[in-house]
Amino acid sequence: MEPFRRFKSKAIPLDMVNIDTDQIIPKQFLKLVHKTGYGKYLFYDWRFSSEGKPIEDFVLNNVKYNNRQILLTRDNFGSGSSREHAAWAIRDYGLKTIIAPSFADIFFNNCFKNGILPIRLSQREVEYLFQNIDNVELEINLPAQEIIVTDSGNSKIMHFEVEESKKRILLDGLDEIGITLRYHPYITEYENRNSTKLPSYQKS
Amino acid sequence: MTTFDTIWNNHLVYTGGKGGLHSRDGGPSLIYIDRHLIHEVTSPQAFEGLRVSGRKARRPDLTFATMDHNVPTDSRSLPIIDEVSSTQIQTLVQNCREFGITLFDLASPDQGIVHIIGPQLGITLPGTTIVCGDSHTSTHGAFGAFAFGIGTSEVEHVLATQCLWIEKPKTFAINITGVRKNPHTVTPKDIILSIIRRIGTAGATGTVIEYRGNTISELSMEQRMTICNMSIEAGARAGLITPDQTTFDYIKGRRYAPRDVEFENMVDFWQENLKANRNAQFDKSVSVNIGGIAPQVTWGTNPSMTIDVTESIPYPEEFAKGNESETKAAVRALQYMDLSPGVHITDIPIDRVFIGSCTNSRLDDLMEASLVVKGRRVSSNVRAMVVPGSQQVKLDAERLGLDIVFKEAGFEWRESGCSMCLGMNPDILGRGERCASTSNRNFEGRQGAGGRTHLSSPIMAAAAAIEGHFVDVREWL
Numbered sequence: 001m002e003p004f005r006r007f008k009s010k011a012i013p014l015d016m017v018n019i020d021t022d023q024i025i026p027k028q029f030l031k032l033v034h035k036t037g038y039g040k041y042l043f044y045d046w047r048f049s050s051e052g053k054p055i056e057d058f059v060l061n062n063v064k065y066n067n068r069q070i071l072l073t074r075d076n077f078g079s080g081s082s083r084e085h086a087a088w089a090i091r092d093y094g095l096k097t098i099i100a101p102s103f104a105d106i107f108f109n110n111c112f113k114n115g116i117l118p119i120r121l122s123q124r125e126v127e128y129l130f131q132n133i134d135n136v137e138l139e140i141n142l143p144a145q146e147i148i149v150t151d152s153g154n155s156k157i158m159h160f161e162v163e164e165s166k167k168r169i170l171l172d173g174l175d176e177i178g179i180t181l182r183y184h185p186y187i188t189e190y191e192n193r194n195s196t197k198l199p200s201y202q203k204s
Numbered sequence: 205m206t207t208f209d210t211i212w213n214n215h216l217v218y219t220g221g222k223g224g225l226h227s228r229d230g231g232p233s234l235i236y237i238d239r240h241l242i243h244e245v246t247s248p249q250a251f252e253g254l255r256v257s258g259r260k261a262r263r264p265d266l267t268f269a270t271m272d273h274n275v276p277t278d279s280r281s282l283p284i285i286d287e288v289s290s291t292q293i294q295t296l297v298q299n300c301r302e303f304g305i306t307l308f309d310l311a312s313p314d315q316g317i318v319h320i321i322g323p324q325l326g327i328t329l330p331g332t333t334i335v336c337g338d339s340h341t342s343t344h345g346a347f348g349a350f351a352f353g354i355g356t357s358e359v360e361h362v363l364a365t366q367c368l369w370i371e372k373p374k375t376f377a378i379n380i381t382g383v384r385k386n387p388h389t390v391t392p393k394d395i396i397l398s399i400i401r402r403i404g405t406a407g408a409t410g411t412v413i414e415y416r417g418n419t420i421s422e423l424s425m426e427q428r429m430t431i432c433n434m435s436i437e438a439g440a441r442a443g444l445i446t447p448d449q450t451t452f453d454y455i456k457g458r459r460y461a462p463r464d465v466e467f468e469n470m471v472d473f474w475q476e477n478l479k480a481n482r483n484a485q486f487d488k489s490v491s492v493n494i495g496g497i498a499p500q501v502t503w504g505t506n507p508s509m510t511i512d513v514t515e516s517i518p519y520p521e522e523f524a525k526g527n528e529s530e531t532k533a534a535v536r537a538l539q540y541m542d543l544s545p546g547v548h549i550t551d552i553p554i555d556r557v558f559i560g561s562c563t564n565s566r567l568d569d570l571m572e573a574s575l576v577v578k579g580r581r582v583s584s585n586v587r588a589m590v591v592p593g594s595q596q597v598k599l600d601a602e603r604l605g606l607d608i609v610f611k612e613a614g615f616e617w618r619e620s621g622c623s624m625c626l627g628m629n630p631d632i633l634g635r636g637e638r639c640a641s642t643s644n645r646n647f648e649g650r651q652g653a654g655g656r657t658h659l660s661s662p663i664m665a666a667a668a669a670i671e672g673h674f675v676d677v678r679e680w681l
Contacts, residue, residue, distance in 0.1 A: 016536070017529040018405055018506055022647040027628045031274060031288040033248035033295050035356075045649050050635065074529050076406040079439065079506075080645060081626075082339040083246065084355035105409060105441050106339060106353055113357035163371060165231050176357075177259070180365045183218055183234055187262075187367055190217045190236050198214075200462040200470050201238045201332055204265050204306075 001115050003173035007096060008139040009069040012059055013130055019073060020080035021107060025089045038085055039092030070138055071098045072129050077118075078107025087114040097140050099147075101126050112166045115173070117142060119160045142171060206375045206484040207446045208412045210477055211350045215333050217367055232369035238332035239266055240362050241318045242305070244296040245273040245628065246337030250360035251299040262366045264304040268327055271296055271310060272317045274628040277591050277618035280310060289629065303363070316594020316620045319343040319562040323429065324596055326458025330447035330474045335362055340562045340644065342435040345444035346428035347451055348478050350412065352442040373441045374487035376411035380419040382495025389678045390497055391572060392427040393564060393642070393661035395419075396434040397500035399492055401510040408440035411487065415445050416480070419494060425454040426568035433563045434644050437507040446480040501549050501674055502646045502659040504537035509646070511549060513664065513676045519545040540648050541656050542636070550674050554658070556639040557588035557669035558651070559615075561625035564642035564662050565593030570601050573642075573666035574609045576680055582614035583672030589616040589631070591623040615669065627652045640668040 029041040046058050054061040071090070077100040078086060087110040090098070097117045111118045117140065121129075129136060132151055139148040145167075147158045169176060195202045205213075218234035240263075242250075247269070254261070261267060274289040276282070284290040293310070300307040308314040314321055319340055322328040328344045334351035335341060337359045344351035358368055378399060384390045400407070413435050420428065428445050435443025452471050455461045462470050498512035504523075511518065520538065522545075524530035538545065543552065559565070559573050570592065582588045590610050592598035598620055601607060607617045624631040625643035633639055633655025642665050643650075646657040660674070667677045 015529075015532075017533050020506070020645075020647045022626075022645070022650050026649055026653070027626050030245050030628060031286075031292050033252070033292060035249045035252075045653050050653065076409070076439065079405055080339065080436075080647060082337060082353040082355055084249075084337075084357060087355070102406060102409065104406070104439060106355060110355035110357065113355060163231060165369070175257075176369070177253075177257070177361050177364045180234065180361065180367060180369070183365075183367075186218045186234065187236070187365065191366075194236075198331075198470075198473065200329065200466055202266075204239075204268075204327065204460050 001173040001175070004096070004115055004117060004142055004170040006139065006141050007069060008137055010137055011070040011072040011099065011129060011133060012065045012068045013133045014059055014071060014073040015130060017074040018076045018079055021078055021083050021086040022080055024078065024086040025083060030083060030085055035088050036092060038089035039094065042089040042093045067094070069094060069096045070140070071095050072126070072133065073098065073100045074126070075100065075102045077103050079104040082106045084110045084113070087111050087116055091116055099126065099129065112169060113176070115170065117162070117170060119147070121158060121160060125158050142167060205481060206414055206486060207348055207444060207478050207480070208350060208375050208414060211331055211333065212372060214331065232371045234367050235333060235370050237335050237362050237366055237368060239268070239322070239327055239334040241322055241327070241334065241336035241341070242267060242269045242359065243273055243318050243336070243338065244271045244292045246356050247299065247359055248292065248295045249356045250363060251303065253360040254303070254363060259364045261303040261305065261363045266366065267305045267363065268308070268322070269296060269300050269305050270308040270315055270318050270321055273622045273626065275310060275621040276629050277621050277623050277631055280619055286630070313595050313599070316596065317562045317565065317622055319433065320566060320593035320597065323347065323425070324458070324594060326455055326461030329455065329461065329470070330451055331478055335368070339436045340433055342440065342443050343429050343433040343562055345432040345435065345442050346425060347455070348444055348447035348474070350442055350444065353436065374411045376408050376413045376440065377486040377489035378413055378415050379489065379491040380415060380417040380494055381491060382419060382493040384494060384497070386678050386681070388572070388575065388681050389663055390499060391661040391663060392423060392430040394497055394500045395494050396431045397502070397507065397510050397659065398494065398497050400434065400438045400507045401500070402492065403438055403490065405437060405506050405508045406439040408435065408438040411440055413438070413440045413443040414486070415443060420445055421448060424568060425450060426566040429566065430563055434507070437644055447474050447478055499661060499664050499677055501664065502657070503541065503543060503549060504534065505540055505646055505648050507644065507646060507659060509534070509537055513549060513674055516548045517543050517545050550676065552638070553673050554586060554640045554668050555637045556633060557586055557665050558591070558624040558639055558641040558643065559589070559662050559665055560591030560593065560623050561643035562593065562622070563644045565591060565597065567597055567600050569642065569662040570597070570606050571604070573662035574606050576663055576667045576670065576677060577613045577615070578609050580613055580670045582669045585672045586669050588614065588669040589618055589624070591618045591631070592620050594620045613670070624651050626650060640665040640674065
C-alpha cells in the first residue's frame, strides 16, 4: 500500500446523512474479482441516469469539484453493507480523505486497509467547512493529526483523533498481514491451549 | 461481566504491552476467530491477495464456504446466464479447492444463505467468534457468539492468520420487556424494527448489543436470529443473546456440532461461563417495552424510517424532530419512495412481494407467512415470491406442504439464495416498482435501481400479497 502523504486539496461537499454503501457502489458492480477500476462506478446511481448520462446536479458531475481529493459529508457515512468495494471505488476515484462527524464501523475500518483516511470532526467544524466549501483549502497532516484550513489567506487548525496503529499503517503503507504473521507464536500457543480446554472450538 | 466481555476475554491472543506495532493501551487486541464463513462476492480479492503474497490459509478446517449472493433462484438445472456471476461462482469453487476449504456449492443439499446454513449445520456455536465478509453476520449472535461482518481485506487477514486486530467495542444492553398481545401477528421482525425506529440507524455504532429480558428468552432460535440479524441496521458491530436451554436444544445433533460427551462438556462450559449476569455492567443501556407494539412497516429509505401499520406517512419535520439534516433526508426519502405525508400506509398499492433473506427465510418465517396464505389468492396486481433461505429449509417446508400452500395461492416457490434482498441475481425490482419485503434494507436502489422497498414481517408481507396493499394483519387472526 502507498504510504499516506501530506496533501492539500479543496473538498467535495456531499450534504447528506446516512449515506450507505449501496449508494457508494451499487450491487451491479460487486461481481468483479479484482480490486481496481471501481472509480467510474462510484455513486453510480446518483451520478448517472438510467440511460447512463451524467446527472447534472450531482456534485461529482460538477466540473468545479473535479480533481478534489477530499469528500466532506454528514453523519453515519458508509452504513449498511460491508462491501469493501465502497472503499476501493473511493480510492480509485482519487479521494484520499473523507471528513464527516461520524462513520459506520465496518466502512471506517475498510478505509484504513486501502490508504484512505476517514476523519471525524465536530458538527460545528463540519458545518463550517460546508458553509465555506468554495473558499477553504485543506492540508491534511496525519503525523500531527491536524487539518490546516486556509480561508482567503487566513489559516486555522482543526485537530482530529486517530487510533495509533491505524495511523502507523497508513503512514508507513504497512502490510498488516505481514505484521500479524510475526505474532505466529502467540497464535499457535492460543490454538494449543484451546485444543485441550475447548476442543470443540478448535475443530469442525 | 457481560456475555460479550467473557467471549472477548476468551479470545485474546495478544493484548499488547510488549512493544511492536499494536502496543498502546486502548489500541486493538489480536482476537482469535473460531469460525470463518465465506461467499462468492467478498472473497475473490482476498484469495488473490494470498496468492500474490505466497500465503496459505492457516485454518481451512475452520473455514466454510457457500455461494448465495448472486445465484439465480430459478431451477438449479438451468445454466447461469450472467457470465460475470458465473465467473465469480467458478472462482469460489477454484479457490476452495486450491486452499482446501469445505464448500457447499450449488449442487449441495446444504447450499443456502451463509447465515442460514451456519446455524443449521451446527457450525455456529455459543461463545465463539464468527466472521464473514457480510454485515449480517450479526445473525449468529443469537447463539451467544460474537459474530460480525468484515471487509475483504479482513477476510484475507483471517484466512492468513485466523485472527483480527480489533479495538474492543463498547457494550449496549437492550432490555426488552412486555408481553405481545398478538404473538402470531406482532413478530420478532416488528420488535427489531421498532427498536431501530427508536434508537436510529447509528444508535448502536461502536457497540455490541446484548438483547436481554424474558421476552427474548421465550423466543425460538429462529426468531432470535431475526432480531440479531438486524443489529447492523442500528449500526452495531454485533448483537447477541446469552445462550440458554433453547440454544443448546437447537444445536444438539447438528452435523458440525460437538457430540455425546463432548457436547455435554460444552453445555457445562456454556452454562458456567456464558450465563446471564443480572449485575453485568454495560456502557449503555435502554429498555424497550414491546407490550403494545403494532406490526411495523418502513416508509422511507433506511430502516429507522418505520411506522405502525395503523399510522400514516409522517411529515419530514415530524420524523426528524427538528434535526435539519434528518429533515432533508426524509424529504429525499419521500421523493424517492413517491409518497406523500398523511397517506395511510395501508392505502398504498404494492406491485411485488418478497419473502426471503437472511432476516426472514427460515422455516418459522415461512410457517408464519403461510398462516394467512392458506386458502387465499395473491392479488392479480402483485407478483409474489418465496425464496427459502437454504435447500434444507426448502425441503423441510416442502415436507410440511408449505410449497403447495404458497403455489396454490399464486406465489412463486424458488431455490435458495439472497435473491431480491440485494438483487445481485436476476430477482430485481423494476424502476418504480413497489415491494413489500421481509429483508433488512430499504435503501435506495437496494432491490433494483429505482425500486421502492417497504420492510415488514413475513406475515405482513404475505397479507400484502393477498390484498395488494398492506393490511393490519392482527384483524385477520
